[in-house]
Amino acid sequence: MALSLAPSFRLTGTFPQPIRYPMMAKAKHWIEPHPQGIYVRPADIWIDPSVPKKQAVVTHGHADHARGGHGDVWATPETLAIMGLRYGTEAGTPLGYGEGFERGGVNFSLHSAGHVLGSAQVLMEYQGERVVVTGDFKRRPDPTCAPFEPVPCDIFITEATFGLPVFRHPPIAGEIDKIFARLEAEPDHCLLVGAYALGKAQRVIAELRRAGWDKPIYLHGAMVRMCELYEELGVSLGELRLVMDTDKEDMRGQIIICPPSALTDKWSRRLPNPITAMASGWMRVRGRARQRGVEIPLVISDHADWDELTGTIRELAPSETWITHGSEDGLLRWCELHQIRARALAMIGREDGDDG
Ligand SMILES: [Zn+2]
Ligand SMILES: [Zn+2]
Numbered sequence: 001m002a003l004s005l006a007p008s009f010r011l012t013g014t015f016p017q018p019i020r021y022p023m024m025a026k027a028k029h030w031i032e033p034h035p036q037g038i039y040v041r042p043a044d045i046w047i048d049p050s051v052p053k054k055q056a057v058v059t060h061g062h063a064d065h066a067r068g069g070h071g072d073v074w075a076t077p078e079t080l081a082i083m084g085l086r087y088g089t090e091a092g093t094p095l096g097y098g099e100g101f102e103r104g105g106v107n108f109s110l111h112s113a114g115h116v117l118g119s120a121q122v123l124m125e126y127q128g129e130r131v132v133v134t135g136d137f138k139r140r141p142d143p144t145c146a147p148f149e150p151v152p153c154d155i156f157i158t159e160a161t162f163g164l165p166v167f168r169h170p171p172i173a174g175e176i177d178k179i180f181a182r183l184e185a186e187p188d189h190c191l192l193v194g195a196y197a198l199g200k201a202q203r204v205i206a207e208l209r210r211a212g213w214d215k216p217i218y219l220h221g222a223m224v225r226m227c228e229l230y231e232e233l234g235v236s237l238g239e240l241r242l243v244m245d246t247d248k249e250d251m252r253g254q255i256i257i258c259p260p261s262a263l264t265d266k267w268s269r270r271l272p273n274p275i276t277a278m279a280s281g282w283m284r285v286r287g288r289a290r291q292r293g294v295e296i297p298l299v300i301s302d303h304a305d306w307d308e309l310t311g312t313i314r315e316l317a318p319s320e321t322w323i324t325h326g327s328e329d330g331l332l333r334w335c336e337l338h339q340i341r342a343r344a345l346a347m348i349g350r351e352d353g354d355d356g
Helices: 007-012 022-030 077-087 172-185 200-210 221-232 266-270 286-291 306-316 328-337
Strands: 031-034 037-040 045-047 055-057 072-075 100-103 106-112 120-126 129-133 155-160 190-194 217-219 240-242 255-258 274-279 296-298 320-326 341-344
Touching (some): 031 155, 072 077, 072 106, 077 221, 155 306, 155 328, 172 190, 172 200, 200 221, 200 255, 217 221, 221 255, 306 328, 320 328, 328 341
Parallel strands (some): 045 055, 055 072, 129 155, 155 320, 190 255, 190 274, 217 240, 217 255, 274 296, 320 341
Antiparallel strands (some): 031 037, 100 106, 106 120
């Protein structure tokens, strides 16, 4: 589909502006989007606030959603454990999927988002209206976390990291095969995969295992604690070894996982002829791969792609869709074209927590 973002389209379009919808005004009365998070007024609770708040529901452990320093926190046990690892405090009320609580007449419950281990959507019910905040989500199967649960709602508040038709993530098996093919062609090299430390790294490891790679997988030191936590929380990753503890020669023909920032730094000099790869939805954009000096772009994302975003909105058929962050213009225009009431919330600082 050709998506027109031309200004002339805006001027000639006959789509009504969000302000005309009476439902919007009602919802705004109890759910307020602010640049620093979503505020649920009757409960005096924030969702994923970017600054410390007295009461917060946290959808998942990525830094653009989970911050330290809140008072009371509600989150899944996995998210609390991840926050404990990152911020040194695990205090909070753990809620499993489907579990909830009530505050100020608002019933909150958490539902799986399929994004990373412990990631949750937040359902809020108040005076007969149902609002879902996705946090980040995806619909693809992921061996390291529970699948996305579609939750019927009146207002669907969604991310749109990849909210443009150009973003269509290929099946992951083909991306993993690129690693194997290259190692087979150049067995005296090693393959260095850049992957974000929370979620992406463990998913790549688990997919390598699923594809039959049973040799040890080597880790940059920065990945170790999160991988150990995943193991503690029941996600098995097979034998992992630390690069620092391994002789250079022993890493020929092996796969090494590191944070994206380590792909080009001095650290990689300890590796035998590394071939660099990077796992991210942004690898769809050639310029991004080039910019990072990546030889093998792996289009592997923990966010919904264009088809998952639009398919989810069609499936849930909410009366309104609010878009928190990402390419909101693209998804907003799609909603307008499909006569779905939509608005973009100006949420800031939500893009750099997990690198796609
Ligand atoms: Zn995230
Ligand atoms: Zn995010």
